[in-house]
Amino acid sequence: MKKSYLNKIQRRFDYQNKSNYDYVLNQSERTTHIAGFQKFLQTINQEDLFFYPNTKKFKEKICNFYGVNDNQLYLCDGSDSGIKTIFESLTDKGRVITSEPSFPMYKVYSDLYGCEYFGIPHEQNYTISIEKILSNITHETDLIILANPNSPMGEYKSFDEILHLLKFDIPILIDEAYIEFTGNESFVKYIDEYPNLLVTRTFSKGFGAAGCRVGMVFGDKKNIELISKFRQMYEISGISMKYCEYLLDNYHIVDSYIQDVVNEKNKIVSLMKDYDVIDSNCNWIHFNNEIDNVDVIRIFEKNKVLVKYCKIPNDDRNNWCRMTIQPNITDEKFMRELI
Numbered sequence: 034m035k036k037s038y039l040n041k042i043q044r045r046f047d048y049q050n051k052s053n054y055d056y057v058l059n060q061s062e063r064t065t066h067i068a069g070f071q072k073f074l075q076t077i078n079q080e081d082l083f084f085y086p087n088t089k090k091f092k093e094k095i096c097n098f099y100g101v102n103d104n105q106l107y108l109c110d111g112s113d114s115g116i117k118t119i120f121e122s123l124t125d126k127g128r129v130i131t132s133e134p135s136f137p138m139y140k141v142y143s144d145l146y147g148c149e150y151f152g153i154p155h156e157q158n159y160t161i162s163i164e165k166i167l168s169n170i171t172h173e174t175d176l177i178i179l180a181n182p183n184s185p186m187g188e189y190k191s192f193d194e195i196l197h198l199l200k201f202d203i204p205i206l207i208d209e210a211y212i213e214f215t216g217n218e219s220f221v222k223y224i225d226e227y228p229n230l231l232v233t234r235t236f237s238k239g240f241g242a243a244g245c246r247v248g249m250v251f252g253d254k255k256n257i258e259l260i261s262k263f264r265q266m267y268e269i270s271g272i273s274m275k276y277c278e279y280l281l282d283n284y285h286i287v288d289s290y291i292q293d294v295v296n297e298k299n300k301i302v303s304l305m306k307d308y309d310v311i312d313s314n315c316n317w318i319h320f321n322n323e324i325d326n327v328d329v330i331r332i333f334e335k336n337k338v339l340v341k342y343c344k345i346p347n348d349d350r351n352n353w354c355r356m357t358i359q360p361n362i363t364d365e366k367f368m369r370e371l372i
Contacts, residue, residue, distance in 0.1 A: 042144045054339040056367065058357040061211070061316055063241030065360055067286050073279045077272065086271035094281050095249060099221050099234075104254040107261055108268045112210055112235040112248030113138050118263045119176070119231060119250065120146045123204050127175030132161040134346065136184050136208065148175060155346040159186040159311065163194050170201060177201075180208040182215055185355065186345070187313020189215050192223065199227045204256070206231045211315040213239025213291050221251045228253035236277045238316065240287050245273035293360035300363055304372045311345070317357045319345060326352040329371065336367035 051057045057064050088108060096103050109115040116138060120129075126147040131139045133152025143150035153165050161183065170177070177198055182189040198205050207220045209232055221232050231252040237243035247269050250260060280287055294316050302312050311319040322329070326342070330352065333340055341355040362368055 038147070039145075042141065044141070049339075051339060053337070055337040056362075056365070057339050058359065058362075059339045059341045059355075060243070061238055061357050062243045063290065063359075064357075065290070067241070067290070069283065069286065073276065076275065076279070081271040081275060084271065085267050086269065086274050088268060088274060091274045091278050094278060098281055098284075099219070099249075099251065101221060101224065101251055102254070105224060105251055105257055107250040107252075107257050107264065109248045109250065110265070110269050111237065111246040112208065112233040112250075114246075115233050115248050115250040115260075116178075116206070116208065117142050118260050119204070119206060120148070121263045122259045123256070124148050124175040127173045128169075128171060129176045129178065130166055130169055130174060131178040132180070132183055134185060135178075135180050136210075139178055149173070155186060157347050159346065160188050161190070163190070163197055167197060170203065174201075174203055176204050176206060178206045178208060180210065181220070182211050182314035184210065184315065185319075185343070186311065187211075187315045187317070189217065189314040191217075192220065195220075199223075199230060202229060204229050204231060206233065208233045210235050211238050213287075214295060214316050215314045216295075224252050228255065231256060236280065239291050240277070240280050241290055242273075242277055242280060245269075245276055247273050247277045290360070294358050297360050297362060298358040301358065301368075301372075304363065307372075311353075317355055319343075319353050319355050321348075321350050321353045325350045326354055329354055332367055332370045336365075336370070338367050 092103060092106060092108055096106055107115060109118065120142040124146055128149045128151050129139065129143045130151045130153065133154050140150050151169060153161055153169065156162055166177065179190060179195065195207065207230070209219055212219055219232065220230065224230050224232065231250060234249045234251065236245055236247040298316070298318060302310055302318060305320055308320040308322050342352045343355055344351055345353050
């Protein structure tokens with residue numbers, strides 16, 4: 034077997050049945066219904082299922098929305114697919130520098146493409162040191178990746194901080210999966226100025242359309258041309274394209290959801306006085322207490338609330354709760370018991 038190293042790479046399928054829960058708050062998905070969904074359904078016809086999708090109009094809308102040219106966009110089936118394509122096209126078994134912990138697929142793709150994965154640990158205050166990234170850049174460094182805001186801790190880096198990285202002749206990928214929740218401008222605006230800058234965006238989080246599996250890579254036209262050589266014949270499905278186009282045309286729906294989430298998160302953080310709370314620039318929080326969330330686990334199990342329990346950097350407790358925030362969840366019974 035020529036690629037025997039693949040035997041060492043562990044992958045898993047996520048077959049969790051979310052219908053067993055009354056509240057699904059574990060993967061940063063939108064769970065509240067949108068106004069006007071029935072109106073969208075009326076636009077679907079059988080041809081959307083019969084024919085391969087023509088993405089030209091959709092790409093034009095994306096480019097107009099983000100203020101880029103059509104040769105600066107790579108459309109893909111989820112931003113993680115776009116990240117994979119960046120590994121395929123721009124790395125050559127060199128060093129990949131990112132934060133640790135971060136989005137787990139960075140490590141998976143590094144292993145798949147024979148790169149040296151080099152994770153920079155979080156500092157005590159859950160931030161990532163740009164200085165430590167800079168000090169670990171070598172002549173073999175192929176790619177630097179920063180989720181911004183970071184997953185899982187939710188730290189946001191300003192352009193002035195990241196500017197130091199862009200001065201190197203190395204591809205710099207800024208993964209903006211959660212950028213909408215920060216209120217900050219996207220780094221997409223800088224791709225004309227910095228040809229080594231790549232930015233990934235998604236319709237999964239702020240847009241609330243994770244099931245559509247639609248993502249984007251923005252960058253210099255030369256890099257996009259290289260990346261596009263690896264594109265699938267048809268990047269996304271016709272139904273996914275149509276729904277995401279609907280969200281672009283009705284962005285007030287998206288914006289209202291984002292503002293409601295941010296306001297609710299701020300409210301919850303202010304109410305959770307009996308917990309250690311780590312706020313984020315994303316749509317979740319981490320929290321724990323002196324007994325490692327034993328009572329929290331009981332409350333959530335009783336109320337059929339699905340969340341994620343994990344460790345966090347520089348802390349010995351095992352059951353930090355990472356909970357996705359949804360509008361008005363403080364009104365729910367399980368939150369009244371929790372707070």
